[in-house]
Amino acid sequence: MIEKVFNTGFVKLNYAEGGNPASPPLLLLHAATSRWQSFQSIIPELEENWHLYAVDLRGHGKSDNVHSNYKIDDYVPDISAFIEGCIKEPTIVFGHSLGGMISILAAAHHPALVKALIIGDSPISLEVLKEGTKDGNREMLMLQRDLAKTKSTEYILSELKQKFFLSIPGQKDMVPAFKVLGEDHPLFHFIATSLSQNDPEVLTAVLGRFDETYAEYKIDELLPKIQCPVLLLQGDPTFGGLIRDEDAKQALHLLPKATHIKINNVGHALHMQNKESVISAILPFMESL
Numbered sequence: 001m002i003e004k005v006f007n008t009g010f011v012k013l014n015y016a017e018g019g020n021p022a023s024p025p026l027l028l029l030h031a032a033t034s035r036w037q038s039f040q041s042i043i044p045e046l047e048e049n050w051h052l053y054a055v056d057l058r059g060h061g062k063s064d065n066v067h068s069n070y071k072i073d074d075y076v077p078d079i080s081a082f083i084e085g086c087i088k089e090p091t092i093v094f095g096h097s098l099g100g101m102i103s104i105l106a107a108a109h110h111p112a113l114v115k116a117l118i119i120g121d122s123p124i125s126l127e128v129l130k131e132g133t134k135d136g137n138r139e140m141l142m143l144q145r146d147l148a149k150t151k152s153t154e155y156i157l158s159e160l161k162q163k164f165f166l167s168i169p170g171q172k173d174m175v176p177a178f179k180v181l182g183e184d185h186p187l188f189h190f191i192a193t194s195l196s197q198n199d200p201e202v203l204t205a206v207l208g209r210f211d212e213t214y215a216e217y218k219i220d221e222l223l224p225k226i227q228c229p230v231l232l233l234q235g236d237p238t239f240g241g242l243i244r245d246e247d248a249k250q251a252l253h254l255l256p257k258a259t260h261i262k263i264n265n266v267g268h269a270l271h272m273q274n275k276e277s278v279i280s281a282i283l284p285f286m287e288s289l
Contacts, residue, residue, distance in 0.1 A: 001016035001017065001018035001043060001052065001054065002016065002017055002018060003015070003016050003062070004016070004017060006082055006085065006086045008077070008078050008081035008082060008085070009081060010066075010077055010078060010081065011058045011063065011064040011066055011078055012063065012064045013055055013056060013057075013058070013063045013064075013078060013082060014036075014055075014056040014061055014062035014063045015036065015053055015054060015055040015056065015082070015086070016036050016052075016053070016054045017051075017052065017053050017054075018043070018047055018052050019043075019046060019047035019048070019049075019050050019051050019052035020047065020048060020049060020050065020051055021051050022051075023049050023050050023051050024050060024051065024091075024092065024115075024289075025050070025051045025052075025053060025087045025089060025091040025092070026046065026050040026051065026052055026053070026091065026092045026093075026094065026286070027053045027054075027055065027079075027082075027083065027087065027091045027092070027093045027094070028052065028053065028054040028055070028094050028095075028096075028099075029055060029057065029079065029093065029094070029095040029096065029098075029099025029100070029102060029103060030054075030055075030056075030057065030060070030096055030097075030098075030099050031096045031097030031098050031099060032060075032097060032098040032202060032203075032206070033060070033144060033148075033191075033194055033195060033198050033202065033203065034060065034096075034194050035056050035060050035061030035062075035193075035194050035197060036054035036055060036056050036061060037054075037061075037190070038096070038190075038194075038271075038272060039054050039096075039271065041271055041272060041275040042271045042275050042278060042279055045275070045279045045283075046279075050286070053082075053086070053087060053091075055078075055079070055082060057075055057078070057098070057099070057102070058070070058074070058075060058078055059198065059199035059201065059202045060194075060197065060198055060199070060202070061194070061197050062197065065199040065201070066199075067201065068201055068204075068205070070199075070201055070202050070204075070205035070213065071205065071212060071213050071214075071215070071216070072101055072102065072105065072213060072214050072215075072216055072217050073105060073215075073216040075098075075102045075105075076102060076105045076106050076109065076110075079093075079102055079103075079106050080106055080109075080110045080113055083106075083110075083113045083114075084113060090112065090113055090114060090115040091113070091114065091115055092114075092115050092116045092117075092118070092286055092289070093106065093107070093114055093116075093117050093118065094118040094120060094282065095117070095118070095119060095120060095122065096120035096121065096122070096270060096271070097120065097121060097122055097123075097242070097268065098122070099120070099122075100118075100119040100120050100121070100122030101122045101123070101217060103117055103119065103122075104117070104119065104122065104217075104219075104222055104223070104226070105216065105217070105222060107225075107226045107228060107230075108221075108222040108223075108225040108226050109225075111225070111226070111227055111228065114226075114228050115228060115289065116228050116229045116230070116231075116285075116286070116289050117226065117228055117229070117230045117231070118230075118231045118233060118282055118285065118286075119230065119231070119232050119233060119251075120233050120270050120271070120278075121233060121234060121235040121241050121242055121243055121268050121270055122242070122243070123242045123243065123247075124219055124243055124244075124247035124248070124250065124251050125219075125244065125247045126214055126217060126219075128242055128243075128244060128247070129214070129242070130210060132242070133206060133207060133210060136165070138207065140164070140165065141203055141206065141207055142203075142207065143159075143163055143164075144195055144198075144203060145200045145203035145204065145207065146200075147159055147160070147192075147195050148195045148196070148198040148199070148200040148203070149200045150196075151196050152196060153189075153192045153193050153196040154192075156191075156192040156195050156196055157188055157189060157192040160177070160188050160191060160192055161177075161178050161183055161188060162176075164176070164177040164178075164188070164191070165177060187272075219250075219251070219254070220254065223251060223254035223255050224254050224255075224256065226255060226256070226257075227256060227257070228257065229257045229258075229259070229285075229289060230255050230257060230258045230259070231258075231259050231260075231261065231281070231282065231285040232248060232251055232252065232255070232258055232259070232260045232261070233261055233263065233270065233278070233281055233282070234248050234260065234261065234262040234263065235262075235263060235266055235267050235268050235269075235270055236262070236263065236264050236265055236266055236267060239265060239266060239267035240267030240268045240269075241266075241267050241268050242268050245262075248260055248262070259285060261281045263277045263278070263281065
């Protein structure tokens with residue numbers, strides 16, 4: 001994967017391109033506070049038969065920061081301009097979490113640009129998303145925002161090892177991540193690097209302006225507009241997945257052309273937790289198009 005820059009006219013986006021240029025395009029969109037490298041675990045399985053593009057969203061990675069313009073619909077013109085001006089043909093989009101939410105809006109509002117859509121455990125219900133900004137989860141988001149302000153990978157890394165907690169199935173209280181993963185787990189360095197490159201305003205938009213930030217994420221209106229084939233990839237809610245079973249059922253009712261796969265024993269991180277299960281789910285879907 002070779003990193004490049006594309007100027008949408010609104011913002012300069014850092015992106016990586018690789019794979020087979022003679023094959024159909026596949027666009028990868030990462031989660032909030034992450035960057036394109038979150039897909040590195042599955043890229044080797046995709047690069048032979050797909051022309052890969054992986055974008056750093058605005059305010060993430062090496063892409064431009066844009067002050068306070070981080071409402072969910074602010075990201076959509078970036079992605080539509082990228083597909084239209086860089087990829088230059090309808091593409092399959094695999095969006096994880098925030099990337100999937102953006103993909104839903106893009107597919108609904110720009111149907112000619114999206115050939116097919118893979119929704120990677122993106123919240124269908126804003127109720128679930130809002131719950132993730134309360135109590136202990138809110139404290140973690142505030143910590144991440146404060147760490148992002150430092151821009152120091154080494155400082156963030158040391159703080160994460162002390163203060164980053166995980167939810168464990170069957171346990172009421174969250175557990176320090178280093179006790180689960182070990183102090184030298186590469187996830188810590190990945191998160192630290194991502195946060196050091198993250199605009200803290202991305203999290204302020206969630207923590208301080210939730211209703212405004214997600215005002216245009218109207219699932220009942222958006223999903224029926226998506227006419228392309230859709231794969232709804234659901235993580236396991238008992239392991240931290242953000243799509244409840246009732247949300248998946250609602251989405252399948254609203255989407256005209258949808259396939260649903262639930263990956264048990266894998267949480268919200270999907271391909272970063274179990275790449276084999278994700279690859280075995282997405283490849284048959286993409287090859288059927």
